[in-house]
Amino acid sequence: MAHNSPTFSPLYRQIKDLIVRALDAGEWLPGQAIPSEQVLAARFGVSQGTVRKAVDELAAENILIRRQGKGTFVSSHQDPRAVFRFLRLKAISGGPVLPKSQPLECMRAKAGQEAARNLGVGPGSPIVIVRRVLRLDGKPVVIDEMYLAAEVFPGLSLEMLRDWHGSLYSLFESRFGVRMVRATEKLRAVAAEKTVAEMLDVREGTPLLSVERVAYTYGDKPVEWRRGLYSTAEHYYVNELS
Amino acid sequence: MAHNSPTFSPLYRQIKDLIVRALDAGEWLPGQAIPSEQVLAARFGVSQGTVRKAVDELAAENILIRRQGKGTFVSSHQDPRAVFRFLRLKAISGGPVLPKSQPLECMRAKAGQEAARNLGVGPGSPIVIVRRVLRLDGKPVVIDEMYLAAEVFPGLSLEMLRDWHGSLYSLFESRFGVRMVRATEKLRAVAAEKTVAEMLDVREGTPLLSVERVAYTYGDKPVEWRRGLYSTAEHYYVNELS
DNA sequence: TAGTGGTCTAGACCACCCA
DNA sequence: GGGTGGTCTAGACCACTAA
DSSP: OOOOSTTOOOHHHHHHHHHHHHHHTTSSOTTSEEOOHHHHHHHHTSOHHHHHHHHHHHHHTTSEEEETTTEEEEOOTTSGGGGGGSOOEEETTOOOOOEEEEEEEEEEEEOOHHHHHHHTSOTTOEEEEEEEEEEETTEEEEEEEEEEEGGGSTTOOHHHHHHOOSOHHHHHHHHHOOOOOEEEEEEEEEEOOHHHHHHHTOOTTOEEEEEEEEEEEGGGEEEEEEEEEEOOSSEEEEEEEO | OOOOSTTOOOHHHHHHHHHHHHHHTTSSOTTSEEOOHHHHHHHHTSOHHHHHHHHHHHHHTTSEEEETTTEEEEOOTTSGGGGGGSOOEEETTOOOOOEEEEEEEEEEEEOOHHHHHHHTSOTTOEEEEEEEEEEETTEEEEEEEEEEEGGGSTTOOHHHHHHOOSOHHHHHHHHHOOOOOEEEEEEEEEEOOHHHHHHHTOOTTOEEEEEEEEEEEGGGEEEEEEEEEEOOSSEEEEEEEO
């Protein structure tokens, strides 16, 4: 093996890329099992240990899920345990939280400077803007505005959003084959403007948590830019540092 | 090997615990190299591969740092790269941020209900309360109030805090041998009260980011509970989701 | 050149799940 | 019982660092 080329990357990382590419191509769908390590090793012409290391990293990134005795599965936003992977909210009371999305608007537009930059597309590219309210335990807690590259979500409509019972990301995954894999968020504290305050049932000027997110699919491709305003009267945003 | 006992844990995890215990005992200090994998394997009577897996996990948790060709090192808050591991603030302008701590107060007290619960000590236990302002690029951006178990930080004083040039955690590490390894944070948006507003140089009622943190040392032992109020006029809190 | 971590392999056996 | 992932080992070789 040539281990001294300038673009050297270890075998297991090449295997990892091949697996990601297969996932991106839809060879194995979310929730389904991928082939066993033995089979993958034969397919890629490497030892099982090398496949294992590749899968280990993908499992650490929550892209795959290993289940001893059963197999290795493509992680899915359909999985109820995955809901709070991207929704870092908990009730101050400590009780369980039942999120329910209430779509308000779904419209076509052209990308402005900021949206274009965050979505990695050219300015003026067609995008879809979605606005919705997220209710937790029946109360409005989050108001979101999402910007999506239109070509990735063809035919997305308000009816489709209204008819869907589940998380947005599970809809994206099921209907458009787009799996959100990673996201970065920027948090600030802002004052509620009048219209927002009414929707969240708080007084105008109430401090809200502003959460700006860029979400990526396989291959670190950005596909969603969103801004959420969280009412933190009865909920807080949790984070783990290490 | 008895792999079927009810308290079964794999060898590499036992090795990991032994390494953590050695770290906790101060056998190897932050910034120093630990023995090579070969040496550790001989010491614990296992193969190098098993030590490697234990070290892999500790490196993933940012407790150890591997450097090819040099060795494996105990991670340290002295390392300038470690400053932003627990301070998730960036300038909106995108420029670099130079944090500087300005201690205000350091007093002894007895733990109330909440502090006791968060620090894992009995109510009434002696604690130290520290208040400080954190300046970024010269401007006051964060005001912190910290609650520390007194017996873990004997002799902590305002003078000591004032004389220290570096992060608080690097002080704790150098002077008291307490290394912060992990933390959980709860974020909310709140309105600035008068005294806080003055210190942060904002108007009363300005929305601030409230960050409540419990920090843990080796063995998941909580040793610090703090609440910070962040002015997010020119900075934001960053987070990675995966 | 010697020592460190990093990669890759091959094989054995264990733990778990399911038919 | 047979298949899956999980653990552990032993050995070879590569890549990086420092003296």
